[in-house]
Amino acid sequence: MSDLIDAPVIFAEGVRKSYGTNHVLLGLDCEVGSGITGLLGANGAGKSTLIGLILGLRPRHGGVLSVLGVDPHQSGPELRLRLGYAPEHHNLPGDVQAADLVQHVAQLHGLPKRIATERASNALWQVGLGEERFRPIGTMSTGQRQRVKMAQALAHDPDLLLLDEPTDGLDPVQRDAMLALIGQVGSEFGIDILLSSHLLEEIERVCDSVVILANGVVGYSGALDDLDSPEAGMRVEVDGDSQLLADVLEARGAEVSIQHNSLTVSSSATANDLIRDTVAELGMGLRRLEPHRTTLEDVFIEVSK
């Protein structure tokens, strides 16, 4: 039983996928746990292909993929009963009322009609469209359509929610509201979320962990909190020759990297003292000495190189 609880929501090992001669995924390895996970990657990195594989819509050409404990390609229909999906595009049938669409999708996911009707209404209230639920989708704004997409993905109570660019086309106010809603779904509703986006700031705001795809493989995978861990080292900026300081610190046993006159010194019990003393000996002015915080942007740029 504990194995089931501890099992990753998504587990991929050596997953490969090609379209003809175009190799999109080249042996993807990752584990996505509970909570809200961001899926980042530049255009063409393989995000949509990975989502397609998670949904079981396409066969992979190698490797192991498990979603909620089952192989999506072999158990696609059964798995998709437990998945909610909000697509990137804003096209939805314009002449259909929001409540009808959400109810229809909930029924497709196995809910009895009466329950589907009830939950469709509730889901639309949850996303803030309670008063608008009988409006045709064609008369709704982009922000409202995004909410309809969220409602149809939520109504059947999925175990895993796949959100593809959920803030695309939203103004800043709408974007804040959508991100707050996603955070609420992940934390209060207890639904695991895989959020595909190319906006780093959004991922940092709402996600617990991140998977960054680059060139068909996972460039980085881990919790966002890990980026701020003490192991990341100290950041030093001085008035003076940064290269000289780096050389002296290295000669005294520290691991140093230098970028744009800014030094990153690897953590150790004596790192702070070593830096302070060395800067003083060299007669330099110490402008900055602080724990180095690796931002998501740093990681993204690094893995995208």
Added chain:
Amino acid sequence: MSEARIHARGYLAYEGPRHSPSRAMCNLAYHTVQRVLGLKRSNWQKVLPALTLIIAFMPAIVFVGLAVLLPGSEELELGESGEYYVIIVGALYLFAAFVAPEAVCTDRRSGMLGLYMASPLNRNTYLVSKFAAIVGVLAFMTIGPPLLMLIAYTLEGVGPDGVVDWLAELGRLLSAGLLMAVFWGSLSIAVSCLFERRTRASVVIFLIPLVSTAVGDGLSEATEFSDSYQLINLFSLSVETVYRIYGQVNPVEGAIVRIDTWLVFAVTSGLIVASCWFACWRYQQIEIER
């Protein structure tokens, strides 16, 4: 009266039973029938479906009405059972061209196909559901009116003799109706899967039978293999198939009546299989918008 108010609707997990994935096919078929008939849509969307249903049903309803109001009247000259299908084929043609494309074209254009593919459906079960919905409505048009006619024949006392003959007639009626519905339904879905825009699909479906008639008739007159070329004419072929099921001779003079029955059925079946195969193949190629 209680003063209680609901201030927040908390999210509730659903722990109840869920239908199996196969039930999703029934839901989609039912939803598609509603859409193509214009239910829960604007009145304008109901016009064409209603028109085709009226064309299919009106003669039968008028006849049944007269049979009830004027029992035993000599005015009620009843033709052969197969003759009614000449009327029905016009309604089927209009439905296949102008109503049925709504079933698949709109899903691709509106992005619903992506949502369906994220549900327990897959490309094949999606197509089967759509096909079942179209054929279901077409079968209502092909089986309903002749069934009313059969009832009218029976009421007039000129229907089949005995229960066995009546059931045999019912069997022929169901077979002919279903075959016609499948024939026009498969043609419509095969062409519709090529287009995202419904109007384009409608134009092509509208033209195909007309072109087939012109080509079939033209080749029949121009060549010595006239009989076989009549099988190209989709109107004649579908009606002739019905006459063969009823074991009757098509009163319309034409070369098609001289063609062997097995060949008529083989071509009809071949067209149905080819159309269905093409639709399935086409849907495997479609890149789904996500």
